[in-house]
Amino acid sequence: MNQDAMKQQVAAAALQQIPDDIVLGVGTGSTVNALIKLMCEQRKRLTACVSSSEASSALLRAGGYEVLDLNTAGDLSLYVDGADECDPNRCLIKGGGGALTREKIIAAASKRFICIIDASKQVPVLGTFPLPVEVIPMARSYVARELLKLGGEPMWRENFTTDNGNQILDLGRLQIHDPMALEDTINSIAGVVTVGLFAHRAADQVLVASADGVVEL
Numbered sequence: 001m002n003q004d005a006m007k008q009q010v011a012a013a014a015l016q017q018i019p020d021d022i023v024l025g026v027g028t029g030s031t032v033n034a035l036i037k038l039m040c041e042q043r044k045r046l047t048a049c050v051s052s053s054e055a056s057s058a059l060l061r062a063g064g065y066e067v068l069d070l071n072t073a074g075d076l077s078l079y080v081d082g083a084d085e086c087d088p089n090r091c092l093i094k095g096g097g098g099a100l101t102r103e104k105i106i107a108a109a110s111k112r113f114i115c116i117i118d119a120s121k122q123v124p125v126l127g128t129f130p131l132p133v134e135v136i137p138m139a140r141s142y143v144a145r146e147l148l149k150l151g152g153e154p155m156w157r158e159n160f161t162t163d164n165g166n167q168i169l170d171l172g173r174l175q176i177h178d179p180m181a182l183e184d185t186i187n188s189i190a191g192v193v194t195v196g197l198f199a200h201r202a203a204d205q206v207l208v209a210s211a212d213g214v215v216e217l
């Protein structure tokens with residue numbers, strides 16, 4: 001089974017876990033796009049959505065869903081999103097699509113966070129996927145120098161601006177044995193908006209698609 005088919009499968013499994021008539025937190029990326037497509041096709045009944053990116057908001061609106069600002073919606077009962085890597089403790093690397101800051105905010109404001117991935121995203125130790133760090137533009141070089149001191153290799157994601165008007169450094173060559181400590185360390189560098197490590201607020205539930213079907217981690 002190819003990766004796209006696995007994304008479809010895990011999106012279908014997630015859809016079954018979403019109650020009707022809630023305000024749903026919706027993430028960003030191709031796996032979430034598969035979920036949005038299914039929601040639209042099956043006319044999933046929702047009160048509204050809160051989304052982590054302009055791209056997801058556009059798809060949701062095109063499908064007839066109301067997209068609320070988080071300030072209006074308040075806390076959410078459920079957030080569904082993908083990830084770039086997931087370790088055995090459900091800690092995640094996110095932000096491959098550049099939406100990490102809004103994703104982290106929605107995850108924090110949600111009672112339950114279901115992460116949907118295919119088996120290629122499961123790793124024993126986070127860090128093979130370069131860790132995204134959203135930075136204020138004027139701080140980019142300073143933050144890159146600080147990240148170098150941590151032993152990683154920061155790369156500027158050129159020609160990319162986040163929905164918040166910021167830039168991204170992707171930090172490669174890491175083996176993240178203590179995700180909570182690294183999340184704290186990177187978040188405390190001046191100029192960092194967010195690091196795409198979801199350790200303090202890990203996923204509550206991870207649905208993993210493989211050739212054998214969907215299982216819960």
Ligand code: 5RP
Pocket residue numbers: 027028029030031032081082083084093094095096097098099100103
């Ligand atoms: C976007 C994200 C995505 O969840 C992550 O990149 C996974 O994307 P995909 O489902 O396309 O593999 O964090 O910022």
